[in-house]
Amino acid sequence: MTLVVGTLTAAPGTKVRGSVRADLGTLTTDIPLTLVNGSTPGPRVVITAGVHGGEFTGIEAAHRLAALLDPAHIRGQVVLCPIANPPAAYGGRLGTSPLDGVNINRVFPGNPEGGPTERLAAWLFANVVDGADAYVDLHSGGIDEFLQDFVGYRLTGDPDLDAKTAAMAHVIGYDDVVVGLHADDGNSHAAAVRRGIPAVLIETGQFGERDPRAASRVVDALIRLLDHVLDGKDSEYPPAREWLWAGFVTSSATGLWYPTVTAGDDVTEGQVIGHVTDPADDTTHEVHAPATGRVFYGMHGLTVVPGTDLAAIAAPR
Ligand SMILES: [Zn+2]
Structure with missing residues (x-):
C-alpha cells in the first residue's frame, strides 16, 4: 500500500525523503520526513523527535535511523519525523516556541483554528501521528535540564491498549519505565493513546548534549522496538523497573x-x-x-x- 504523508508518497519497497509544508495560519513551516514503505505489508510505526527545541539526542537518533532503514528489509511502514517543531528546534532551542511562547507538548492533539503552535500540533497529529499502529516520541533533557534516561507511557484504562503500550515500553530496554496513571493532557504520546494508538516517550540525554553514544543508544532502542512491532520479534533485554x-x-x-x-x-x-x-x-x-x-x-x-x-x-x- 502506498504510504502518504501530506504531499510525500512512498510506493511499497521504497524510501522517500523530503519535507512537507504545514500551514500555521500566519506563516508556514517545512517539516522534514522520511517515509520507509516496506516491500511486505505490515503495521505502521511513527517516530517523532524535535517536538521540543534544544533536545538534540532524539533528533540525531531519528536522523541516523532514517539513513539506516532499508525498505527491502522492512515488513510494514516507518514514518520518521526528526524535527517535528522546526520553529522551536531551529529558532529558540527551547521547550516553548519562539512563535507564540507555547509548549507544543501541552496542546496535542492541537487546534487547526488556534495559534501557530496549536495549528502545528493539529497538523502533526492529523498528518503524521494518526494512522499509526505504534507511536514513539523522542525527547531529551533540554539545554537547561538535567535528566536521567527513561521511557514513559500512560495508562488509559483499556487493558488491551495498556498491555500493548507496556510491552513497547519494556522492549526498548532501558532500566527505568515511568508510568502515568492517566492520559488526560496535551503530551503527544498521551493524545495518541487517547486515540487508541499504543505510544511511548523515550527520554535520553541531558543539558542539550549531542553525545554520539546517547544517540546510538536511542537508535538501538528504536531498532528493538521496530523488531517488536513490525516483526513480533523480541530481543533479550534486562527487566526494567517501573515507577509512578x-x-x-x-x-x-x-x-x-x-x-x-x-x-x-x-x-x-x-x-x-x-x-x-x-x-x-x-x-x-x-x-x-x-x-x-x-x-x-x-x-x-x-x-x-x-x-x-x-x-x-x-x-x-
Ligand atoms: Zn521534551
Whole structure:
C-alpha cells in the first residue's frame, strides 16, 4: 500500500525523503520526513523527535535511523519525523516556541483554528501521528535540564491498549519505565493513546548534549522496538523497573536556582533539594521534595521564575 504523508508518497519497497509544508495560519513551516514503505505489508510505526527545541539526542537518533532503514528489509511502514517543531528546534532551542511562547507538548492533539503552535500540533497529529499502529516520541533533557534516561507511557484504562503500550515500553530496554496513571493532557504520546494508538516517550540525554553514544543508544532502542512491532520479534533485554510520577516541583519565586540534587538522586518527602535566591536582596526560598522517590529530571539553568519546573520525582510502582 502506498504510504502518504501530506504531499510525500512512498510506493511499497521504497524510501522517500523530503519535507512537507504545514500551514500555521500566519506563516508556514517545512517539516522534514522520511517515509520507509516496506516491500511486505505490515503495521505502521511513527517516530517523532524535535517536538521540543534544544533536545538534540532524539533528533540525531531519528536522523541516523532514517539513513539506516532499508525498505527491502522492512515488513510494514516507518514514518520518521526528526524535527517535528522546526520553529522551536531551529529558532529558540527551547521547550516553548519562539512563535507564540507555547509548549507544543501541552496542546496535542492541537487546534487547526488556534495559534501557530496549536495549528502545528493539529497538523502533526492529523498528518503524521494518526494512522499509526505504534507511536514513539523522542525527547531529551533540554539545554537547561538535567535528566536521567527513561521511557514513559500512560495508562488509559483499556487493558488491551495498556498491555500493548507496556510491552513497547519494556522492549526498548532501558532500566527505568515511568508510568502515568492517566492520559488526560496535551503530551503527544498521551493524545495518541487517547486515540487508541499504543505510544511511548523515550527520554535520553541531558543539558542539550549531542553525545554520539546517547544517540546510538536511542537508535538501538528504536531498532528493538521496530523488531517488536513490525516483526513480533523480541530481543533479550534486562527487566526494567517501573515507577509512578509522585511529585513535580515548580519555583515559587523569581531568582537564582541552586539545586542540591540532580538526576538519579533519591530524595525523601520534605527534604531540601535546593534554594532560590533573589539577586536583588538575597531573600532565599528553600525548595522541598514533595514526595519520596527518585529525581528523573529537573532544572539545571540558573535563572528561574514562578512556575519554572525545578524537579520531577517518581516513586517505585
Ligand atoms: Zn521534551
